[in-house]
Amino acid sequence: MNTLDRLLIANRGEIACRIMRTAQALGIECVAVYSDADRRARHVREADVAIALGGTKPAESYLNIDKVIAAAKASGARAVHPGYGFLSENATFARRLEAAGLIFIGPPASAIDAMGSKAAAKALMEVAQVPLVPGYHGEDQSYETFRAAAERIGYPVLLKPSAGGGGKGMKVVENEVGLAEGIESAQREARSSFGDARLLVEKYVLSPRHVEIQVFADQHGHCVYLHERDCSIQRRHQKVIEEAPAPGLTAELRQAMGEAAVRAAQAIGYVGAGTVEFLLDARGTFYFMEMNTRLQVEHPVTEAVTGLDLVAWQLRVARGEPLPLAQNQVPLRGHAIEARLYAEDPDTGFLPASGRLSVYEEPAAGVGRRVDSGVQEGDDISPFYDPMLAKLIAWGETREDARLRLIAMLAETTVAGVKTNRHFLQRLLGHEDFADARLDTGFIGRHEAVLLPPAEPLDDAFWQQAARLYLATSEKQTEPSPWAAPSGWRHARPAEAVLSLQCGEQQRLVAFDPTEPQARSMVGVRRGSALHLQWQGAQYEVHAADPLAQSSAAHAAPGSLAAPMNASVVSVLVAVGDHVAAGASLVVLEAMKMEHTLRAPRSGVVTAINCAAGDLVNEGAVLVAVEEVDNAA
The missing domain is CATH 3.30.470.20 (ATP-grasp fold, B domain)
Known part of the structure; x- marks a missing residue:
């Protein structure tokens, strides 16, 4: 029987913390690995030992087999737990660990080979007469092969990475028009997430x-x-x-x-x-x-x-x-x-x-x-x-x-x-x-x-309760504001306070009676000058605002295409001077290991491009400008 007294966890986030919880309770020391982006992460803080892998993207850190094995050897770990995602279904990783004398907390590499590839697994199940969804699971990855398979089984079809799961790289294609773009996007995500761009295609079964x-x-x-x-x-x-x-x-x-x-x-x-x-x-x-x-x-x-x-x-x-x-x-x-x-x-x-x-x-x-x-x-x-x-x-x-x-x-x-x-x-x-x-x-x-209902305007009840809660927590405020002060006392009339508050793009000058009790329907937590509160189930952030100042929110010019989140640019699909139709693909971003295609907000001509492949962009940054012109193609 193998002795297991020190375990390296080749993962991050909640699964790394969850594995540590059990392993440490069993008396097993836990070794964490981390990227540059995770150097202050919780799984690093809770481990008995933590080793840096360097890099930020998965390919530079958690997917780098050489770095993970080197960390295991340096730490004296006897075994490696891969968690889920990353290298958890990588047969090469399992074999490399075995060759290095380390225990892989997972199945034999042969089982990963058989089932880790969706295409191979389906072929195996077909031989075993297990019912399969109609599809194509072969080695030929050409566009024409996928096109023929999709035509044979009928649209809509589902493209899936052969080497991984978790929804990464899966694309529903409704008709032949979107097939080429779907294949390219699915292959990029599959390569990024699993290091393997191979795909399979299946009939998209409705409502299972x-x-x-x-x-x-x-x-x-x-x-x-x-x-x-x-x-x-x-x-x-x-x-x-x-x-x-x-x-x-x-x-x-x-x-x-x-x-x-x-x-x-x-x-x-x-x-x-x-x-x-x-x-x-x-x-x-x-x-x-x-x-x-x-x-x-x-x-x-x-x-x-x-x-x-x-x-x-x-x-x-x-x-x-x-x-x-x-x-x-x-x-x-x-x-x-x-x-x-x-x-x-x-x-x-x-x-x-x-x-x-x-x-x-x-x-x-x-x-x-x-x-x-x-x-x-x-x-x-x-x-x-x-x-x-x-x-x-x-x-x-x-x-x-x-x-x-x-x-x-x-x-x-x-x-x-x-x-x-x-x-x-x-x-x-x-x-x-x-x-x-x-x-x-x-x-x-x-x-x-x-x-997913549309957002409702914040009503008077929200602003009244937010103002009372903001004032009630003012002693925790670290940045005093003249706009968050009671307006004074009035003889023989209820006390009144006035606050100028801002929540997102909405701003309101609120007059209220601070002596009224706070409604239980609103719960808030104050951090510095921001009040974070729940109202009717939703989460809001409220700040004191200068009632004389204009909103500082930047409004992009009509036709501008802004980044909807912090991300890296995978590719720019147009050039300045190109005529584009409304809905045309302009930029592909990657965030949280998923691709997001940004499309033209209207027909027109591309007048500016402010990003390039490989760039890191912040939410709200204008990436492409499209100017409306007469008779734009």
């Missing part, structure tokens, strides 16, 4: 459920399934809400899917934690999608309903121990739901957000409450990595108990300094169709009008 089976195997030939998770609530092919068990599954269907997942794992000699993902249609027919040969982001909901620690199981299996439970001993109790808290702006198409967390407060601890996070107040959120801040997990005896508990946890969560999807998650969990478990992968798009 995404149900996955957690499997676990040891080195002695034993394999069990730890029930299923429903991960149907997705946006941009990335999971937002996950739950266990999947609502509405019969015991017979659960067993059939579980046994199929175990057969798939055993067919490739699998060892460790893995997840077999299926599409489930309304008739109860399931189709193999892929196998993720690693620990999943959503593993906490499985832990919640089984009472098991999957990271502890991973470490024990890596030491050569047998699985602690047989299939008929695996518990299933209650229901758990997980929400992913992202630094992103749902109001702008879920564009990722970066900046400093001026406020970060998690919900109170309690029975059935769990938070897996990778940040603390004051941390910087980098544009180079995945935008997840934390996972909030609620457990209850019933699904409704878990749902209501998770809504309460989100209400207690306060984040300021970067935009988040917190309010969106509250609306989603509160939607009647979610409450009734009417789930499929098109849920968010179908209910977009309710889940």
Whole structure:
């Protein structure tokens, strides 16, 4: 049996912190690695040892195999846990670790080869007569081959990176017109995220459920399934809400899917934690999608309903121990739901957000409450990595108990300094169709009008309550303002105060009675001169303002194309003097490992370009100017 006393975690963020929590509780010392952008990150602070990898982008740091192995050797680590993403499904990495005498906390490289490639996995399942979604999974990566395959299976089609998961690089193509652009974008994202640009194409199945089976195997030939998770609530092919068990599954269907997942794992000699993902249609027919040969982001909901620690199981299996439970001993109790808290702006198409967390407060601890996070107040959120801040997990005896508990946890969560999807998650969990478990992968798009309503103007009640709260917290203000002072006392009349406040682009001179009690519907936290508050579920930032000054917000000229977030420029697709149509692709940006194409706001001529490939640009920076002209082509 292998001795495992020091573990290097080749990852960052919440998963690195979560692995440390279990490993350190088992008496294992933990080594963190970090990029230049992460030198003050939480996972670095919580590790027993931290080693710099240098660089900022993943390819320069967390995806650099030579640097990770050198760090493991320098630290004296006996094993490496890859977490999820980055090198977690890289067979070369697993082989390099083995050659270096290090234990890889994951499956054999041969299993990663078999299932880590979506194309290879589908070919294997086809031989095993596992139902597959129609598609093309071959080696020929030419445009003509993809075009022919898409025409054969019928649009819409889904392009997917062959070498990875997590929604990175996945593109829905509605017709042949968008196929070439979709292939190029998917290949760039796949290369950036996984170091492999190969793609496969599948028929895009409309309105399925995404149900996955957690499997676990040891080195002695034993394999069990730890029930299923429903991960149907997705946006941009990335999971937002996950739950266990999947609502509405019969015991017979659960067993059939579980046994199929175990057969798939055993067919490739699998060892460790893995997840077999299926599409489930309304008739109860399931189709193999892929196998993720690693620990999943959503593993906490499985832990919640089984009472098991999957990271502890991973470490024990890596030491050569047998699985602690047989299939008929695996518990299933209650229901758990997980929400992913992202630094992103749902109001702008879920564009990722970066900046400093001026406020970060998690919900109170309690029975059935769990938070897996990778940040603390004051941390910087980098544009180079995945935008997840934390996972909030609620457990209850019933699904409704878990749902209501998770809504309460989100209400207690306060984040300021970067935009988040917190309010969106509250609306989603509160939607009647979610409450009734009417789930499929098109849920968010179908209910977009309710889940993403247009912003309402701030009413008088907001300004009155904000003013009282601002004044009540004024003793914490570090930058006194003459515009945030009470106006005086009036004989025989109620006291009155006047504040000039600004929230975003809105500014208001507010007269109010400071002696009135503060409404419980508004909760605020003061940091310096900024008041961060929640109002009707949404998060706002309020400042004292000079009523005589104009808004300092810069307004770009009509036709200007500004960066919607901090990002790096992948490519500029036009030149000065080009005639462009409204909606034409002008610039491709990359942020949080995802590509975003910026399109012309109107027809016209490109009159200025203020960026080039490789540039880092800040949110609001004008990148391209398009001037409207008569008869523009």
